[in-house]
Amino acid sequence: MSTTESTVSEVEAAVRGTLAAHKSMYLATSGGDGPWVGGVYFAEVDTFTLVLVLEDSGRTLAAVRENPVVALVVSTGSPAQPFLQARAVAEVVDGEWDARVRERLVAKVPEAAPFLAYPIRAVRLSVTSWRITDLPNGWLPGRELTPTA
Template sequence: MTTVEPMASDVADLVRNTLSAHKSMFLATSGSDGPWVGGVYFAESGPFTLNLVLEDRGRTLAAVRENPVVSVVVSTGSPMQPFLQAQALAEVVPADDDALVRDLLVAKVPEAGPFLAAPVTAVRLSVRKWRATDIPNGWLPGRELPGPLPGPRHP
């Protein structure tokens, strides 16, 4: 297998394409109950902002409130297909952004509609940088796509 160093635009394209091709991801948190990984639906509003909802009484939301630094994996589950990994900062969205997050989510993942009727809280993840891995194309180790400089985040 020959390794060809990808251009930054190739990494950005892989990140964008992988995000748009997936409706769910794995979200890892760590709170006083210890580390936890759960699957969640998400909708991206740009390559570095992910929108989701979490159960009000769930372990994941409790951990996010204790420690907003989380990790994500966007993958089919097969290491032989492109996948993304990242660390992100999670924030419970203000009440005036709640409807927007829900609208973005149901637009991408219509089957999430019934879940939104349950007691859930809207959360936004700000990704610091993506690590994109594409083993068949020689991206092992994965390639990084740095996020924007810290500042106000908008959907």
């Protein structure tokens, strides 16, 4: 295995571990009302696909509908602990995907279940690239992870 393959594998493992260790993230959007950041619960479908729900009449969902390109941060809030940053494309989903989103979200974050009783919409995020910053591993600047073809 080459150094590059080892590094990609190591970075991917760190991204997966960080995602698994967190139930919530900050989601940044930009619509007609300008930029907006909100906290949301999320679950992973795979390393590059996250799912969540948004309030049907909320500012975040309105911005996603206007501009589906979003940014996100998965972090404890401490720069001394590993954290993730990413760009993604958000898609409001219905039907089978709506049910999958709700099921996966509650499986990871049981405390999110009460939100499902409110008017919400299921959203799938397709992450275009991850950046992980991990000071204990010496990853400053952070390491990039993009999907393989």
